[in-house]
Amino acid sequence: MRNKPFLTSLSLLALAGSLNSTGVLAQDEAIMEEVITTGTRIAGRTATESMAPVDVVSGDDFVNQGDTDLSNLLRNIVPSYNVNTQPLSDAATIVRPANLRGLAPDHTLVLVNGKRRHRAAVIYWLGNGVADGAQGPDISVIPAIALQQVEVLRDGASAQYGSDAIAGVMNFKLKEDSEGGALEVRYGEFFEGDGDQVTVAGNVGLPFTSNGFANLSFEIGSTDPTDRSIQRNDAAALIAGGNTAVGNPAQVWGQPQIDDDVKLFANIGLELDANKEFYAFGNYAEKEVEGGFFFRNPDTRGGVFGRGLNNVDGANETILDARGNPVPLHIDASGAVIPVADMLDGNGVLLGQLPGTRRFDRLVADLTGDNSGGCMQTGPDNSGGLDIRDAAGLADTIADPNCFVFNELFPGGFTPRFGGQVNDIAATVGVRGETDAGLRWDVSGSLGRNEVDFFIRNTVNASLGPQTPTKFDPGVYSQLEKNFNIDLSYPLAVDFLASDLNIAGGFEYREEQFEITVGDQASFEIGPLADQGFSAASNGFPGFSPLAAGEWDRANFAAYVDVETDITDIWVFGAAFRWEDFEDFGTTTNGKVSSNVRITDNFSLRGTYSTGFRAPTPGQSNAFNVSTEFDAETGDLVNNGTIPSINPVAVLRGGQPLDAEESTNFTLGAVLDFEDVTITIDYFNIELEDRITVSQNFSLTEAEVDDLVASGVTSAANLQNFRFFTNDFDTTTEGFDIVATWGVEWANSSTDFNLAYNQTETEIDSFTPGLLDDVRIRELQEGLPETRWNISANHLMGNWRFLGRVSFYDEFYDSEDDKSYGSEVLVDAEVAYTFNEKYTVTFGAQNLLDEFPDENPDGADQAGRRYSQFSPSGFNGGFYYLRLRYDL
Structure with missing residues (x-):
């Protein structure tokens, strides 16, 4: 229940403590001067000395927030990073798509301790256009309490790291402490009284013999669902007509329910001798995510009623x-x-x-x-x-x-409940060291697996008639990745250079495997009533048949060379070259040059130019999917299928084997670095060719339906449309980032002010008419806010800490509503008190003023959707939380 006087008091308290954020990219000048390891292979580089923009986010910036999902925590800190709730988006509800610099989720490379992180098994079939068809990593399985810092390289880096590093690189560095730790208990709920979150998290550093460390972290929690719906007009009409079995609301729009959310991480290091170190890190995570689907009207739902x-x-x-x-x-x-x-x-x-x-x-x-x-x-x-x-x-x-008639089983119609059980496991082991001659070497191997076991209940396989189950196991998506790396680095003394010429090089072998496991028989069966017009397969998310199931592999080899040096005392220069060979589509070669010139002691210019690429995943090349979507024009549900681009039906409409995307990245920036103030301004331009996405929807002919059924899409009998992956279009994404910090010491307290600003625009340069339609183009160009900024302050006064943040989100377009929604401004605040130097009590609120996005004026007609599900700031209103922390 909302309490406006209470919220007003909190607002005044936050302002009295001086508006602050949980950090915006960097909390103070010390953070800006943190040594970085991302984007450079020279030890000792700082964020302000780097040739490309690198944001350093401390672990405390994540811990000092109310949410526990790392994706949400990053959104609150990094303005060019976008993620939203995804309440009714098929598998995207389970692993939510996130975007950096307006590009797709798989255009950002994710590293943990500098090593490539495996991607999730989920392919985002629905993602408001920008994420449609992407397959990126799931960073929500990383507990925030395990992090020492996160480095966000806002630059193309395919020549340095390989596929996916087009929008940038995010490197999650784990804690390495051999002693100490913390234990936290956190509770929060929305001002509306729902969406409860309960989390227990801990971190402990232990000695690993006398020469090493074992840093262990855990997080266990659960999240209750929310409801921000209005009753659908058709459901309200049914109730008014006397149908008392219809739910109110008949369909729920809100955050999904998450149960048994377990995250475990370990980071181990051991000095083998004076010149060698063994290291290992890994994780295990699991959770069950359940959300809703669209309401099936008991009078009009085709194929069932x-x-x-x-x-x-x-x-x-x-x-x-x-x-x-x-x-x-x-x-x-x-x-x-x-x-x-x-x-x-x-x-x-x-x-x-x-x-x-x-x-x-x-029927x-x-x-x-x-x-x-x-x-x-x-x-x-x-x-x-x-x-x-x-x-x-x-x-x-x-x-x-x-x-x-199915009114016998569901007199009020039905709304399927869809979800999945997620299991994520990864391990990396390696040895690194340095020879007497100064050659640094690193040999490592890693294995990562992500699996999503889907389920759907409160639905039917209508073709089975009264014998249908109401709960189905549609099958499993799984992604397995293996990596083997050899990295070498040698500082070569050159007389005419101001520093050693650091020459780095290495080799990588990587293998990806995507697997679809067969669902239970009833989830894909074409039952005896199909000939009478009843739909086959589990309604809402058809199961994977034996013909659709399979296992697809791809391997690639890579080699790279990277050089970096101080040409003079004020001029840093770097260059990288990378060659990769993929067994399914051939080779690609990419390069990068970068530079930083210090004009004065307090002012420098930096810039980069690079080429990049992203390889299509085995999942994108081979997966099938059927999604039930709401058609805003007709007011009905439509079954839309996604099929491989080499399926004979897709080939008839222009489908062909997928190729790699290719990019050209250019950045130019300036750094102003004074004693108490640091300001960075960076322009970026990303030209991306042959982008991989899903095509527009095509209507099916009778012959195409028969061919799809024969190829394993058993639910094709109930499809109205289909689409497929294609390298169809070229885009230009450009914009600029401004990051500023200012630290002030006064009396017995200190305040750090922070500003982070991002503007990003994407334009479609060319596309194939007939493969993309106007809606898809508008999704790609307007689906994310063009402008986002945070302004914040952090005030420390004795044992008290006051935090606050003001965040701005620009307008955006929602293709499902076919509407543009206005900008949003949110205020966050947090107050903490530490006593006995070990115990901290924190009370805070996200969206303190309980703001909501613009309402959908046609929501009752559009499936009860009161707010756009793609709102970049969420649509659940204010959220307050209490956190208790004990430092070991």
């Missing part, structure tokens, strides 16, 4: 798909499309028999096997059928043992 859109006056032919299921269009006498909502009166009853209009008949099954049951079915000439307004006929049908 509804028979078809039969003409009333015989003037027009019925619109049916290849299997006799209705295409969700209503046509008036002039041929114009009428949305479903406009065909209903205030009680949810179809309007009168207007000339040329169609109406739904109930009635004859269970006799020979159509001898005398059930009121629509005939082959589209005559007859059980009118949805015929209550007496419905009662008679339910009472007849030879006839069946």
